[in-house]
Amino acid sequence: MAPQHSRALPALGRRPSLRERVADALRAALVTGELRPGEVYSVPGLAGRFGVSATPVREAMLDLAKEGLVDTVPNKGFRVTALSGRRLDEYTHVRSLIEIPTTAALAATADPARLRALRPAAQEIVDCAAAGDLVAYIEADLRFHLGLLALAGNEHLVEVVRDLRRRSRLYGLGALAEQGRLTASAEEHLEIVDALIARDEQAVREVMTRHLGHVRGLWAAP
Incomplete structure (x- = not known):
């Protein structure tokens, strides 16, 4: 679609x-x-x-x-504003320094019930991808990631990531959807939740690294 x-x-x-x-x-x-x-x-x-x-x-x-x-x-x-490749690299690097270790640490510290509560939000992203609704996808993706980071209990960290996400933008998202690759990327949100529930910190780190790589890899089209 x-x-x-x-x-x-x-x-x-x-x-x-x-x-x-x-x-x-x-x-x-x-x-x-x-x-x-x-x-x-x-x-x-x-x-x-x-x-x-x-x-x-x-x-x-x-x-x-x-x-x-x-x-x-x-x-x-x-x-x-046209976002240069260099600036996108900088934003992505800062996000990786914050989001990967913070999310991975939740495998050991987050309340299991609160982690399970994130699964419907992750599924919503997959559903939006399947429907080809990019605006809804973006909104659901933002809610999921900020909600996930909020479990770390650091409000300032959440605001910093919110700002970085706004500045980096999800370039190439339409092309990714047209190529039929958006759903695969969306399903990584479910992988993140499942790895967190399983308390598999290494798996969380690996999925998050791959997921953020899409910002500069699959999704980047500066």
Whole structure:
């Protein structure tokens, strides 16, 4: 099934502000390729595309500018930042330094019940991949990984990884889906959960290493 590009604002558990909802929708559009690196987009144009007023779009784009996802173009709007291979390597390296050992350590420290509770979230990612719904995939993937890291009990660590994930983006995700390889990548989330439940720290480390490698390998298309 062909990947589905959606312009609808994502539904979240809590009630975020319109500014936050627009920012999330814009991030999803960046990942799916609806908004392309190097292109300049005007605030009125984006407001019309998302069916909202200009103010939350302008505020959301300023938030994305702080994250390094777009640059301000005076009197024109915002240009989507092209992520270089070197910068992607740097983000991926930092993520690996944080996420791999933190997740592996959970094999010995996490509550088994809380680990089992992650399995439905991992299955949701697989289901989204099978449906070719990239926006839902991205949202489910983010919830899973941040929820997993939250088990370590370090809120600052979770926020650092959230920021790194936003900056790195999942480049090439659409191509991966078209090649029929997205589901295999999605199933690694189930492998991670099963290895954690089995208390197999080495297996967790190996799967996480392979999984993060997709950021620069299968998914990277700078």
